[in-house]
Amino acid sequence: MSNFVPTPHNAALVGDIAETVLLPGDPLRAKFIADNYLEDVVQYNTVRGMFGYTGTYKGKKISVQGTGMGIPSMAIYSYELINFYGCKNLIRIGSAGGYGNLKIRDIVFGMGASTNSNYGSHFGLPGTFAPxxxxxxxxKAVRVAREKGIDFEVGNILSSDCFYGEGEDVMDTKWSKMGVCAVEMEAAALYMNAARAGVNALAILTISDCPTKGEFTTAEERQETFTKMMEIALELA
Incomplete structure (x- = not known):
């Protein structure tokens, strides 16, 4: 399988994608970054509507690739980027629900990614892996944020398989009691795939909603106004 390029999900050829790639879930966020931050942009992918672009930022080659929603989608795109295209630094830039005192538009760096997913079982480990x-x-992200005067939180996040759950809700206080500060749906798979391949991964998240407080943002806001996390991530190339 590793000899086939393009993949079933990506039309890029070897060399089209930079070693550092930003991974928004929303492909329109990928387009926004390409349109507003990158120079000499080339679009290398439109397969399944998952836009991918390569350009330069402050003279450094960088790519941005939409990944879709959920651990299975992130698992596919990150695996291919690492193992077929040679990406070494994979930075998720996504939205998340906030626990505790976090507010709309707060920035979170996911130091760890707890999960209720069974994705890790396919690695066949004799125990529970901590992504x-x-x-x-x-x-680097902490240093950049401090230099830019951007407030941030570093902590454990939850990568949930469910957006609409029954029974125990993903906003359940059991997670926050364990110090988990935010919930999203992709980072654990990214961290596992990166660990297996020995490459770098980080999730930089913007709090888009605080359901327990009744606070939410619109799709357009999430696509076009969560710029602080984009600017931090771009500096990591």
Whole structure:
């Protein structure tokens, strides 16, 4: 399978995608970044509507690739980017629900990614794997945020398989009691795939909703106004 390029999900050829790639779930967020931040942009993918672009940011080659929603989708795109296209630094830039005192538009760096997914079982490990980010990328992101004067939270996040759940809700206080600060749906798969391949991964998240407080943002806001996390991520190339 690794000899086939393009893949079933990506029309890029080897060399079309930079070693550092930003991974928004929303492909329109990928387009927004390409249109507003990158120079000399080339669109390398439109398959399944998952837009992918490569350009330069402050003279450095960088790519941005939509990944869709959920752990299975992230697992496919991140696996292919790592194992077929040679990507070394994969940075998720996504939205998340906030726990506790987090507010709309707060920035979170996911140091660890707890999950209720069974994705990790396919690695055949004799125990429970704890998905964590790359310290190298986390350290850089913290430095960049401080230099830009951007407030942030570093902590454990939850990658949930369910958006609309029954029974125990993903906003359940059991997670927050364990120090989990936000919930999203992709980072755990990204961290596992990166760990298996020995590459770097980090999730940079913007709080888009706080359901327990009745606070939400619109799709357009999530697509076009969550720029602080984009600007931090771009500096990591």
């Amino acid at each position: 964590i980010c790359s310290f190298e990328l986390l350290e």
